[in-house]
Structure formats: structure tokens, C-alpha cells
Amino acid sequence: MKMCCPFCGWPDEQPYTTVSVHQTNSGATMWTRCMCGSLQTRVMQGAQAVVTARGKPTNLEVVNQAAA
Numbered sequence: 001m002k003m004c005c006p007f008c009g010w011p012d013e014q015p016y017t018t019v020s021v022h023q024t025n026s027g028a029t030m031w032t033r034c035m036c037g038s039l040q041t042r043v044m045q046g047a048q049a050v051v052t053a054r055g056k057p058t059n060l061e062v063v064n065q066a067a068a
């Protein structure tokens with residue numbers, strides 16, 4: 001099953017904008033920003049970056065389009 005942004009429907013597997021990547025003892029943490037402006041925290045699990053937290057969207061125009 002594919003995960004996507006609950007606000008605008010952008011697929012999680014294609015990070016819209018990568019903000020930064022931090023190496024940690026357990027792997028890497030990645031910060032990405034979605035098309036709707038929602039900031040996401042991703043943790044690398046093997047080859048996959050799993051979204052563990054999402055911020056609120058800032059581009060409400062995109063969110064409203066997705067909801068329409």
C-alpha cells in the first residue's frame with residue numbers, strides 16, 4: 001500500500017523538497033517539505049524513508065484543490 005500526504009495526496013515515496021538529512025547512530029533522519037508546505041520527518045529504514053511526523057500544511061490553496 002502506498003502512503004501519501006493526507007493534506008494534498010502527494011506520494012510519500014517521492015519527496016517534493018528535501019530540506020536536510022542528518023546522520024544518526026541508528027541510520028539517517030530526513031526532513032522534507034511537501035507540495036502543500038507540510039514539513040515531514042522521515043527516518044531511513046533500509047532503503048525506504050518512512051514518514052514519522054508531519055507538520056501542518058502552509059499552502060492552503062494546494063490543500064483545498066486536493067479536497068475539491
Ligand SMILES: [Zn+2]
Pocket residue numbers: 005006007008009010034035036037038057
Ligand atoms: Zn502535502
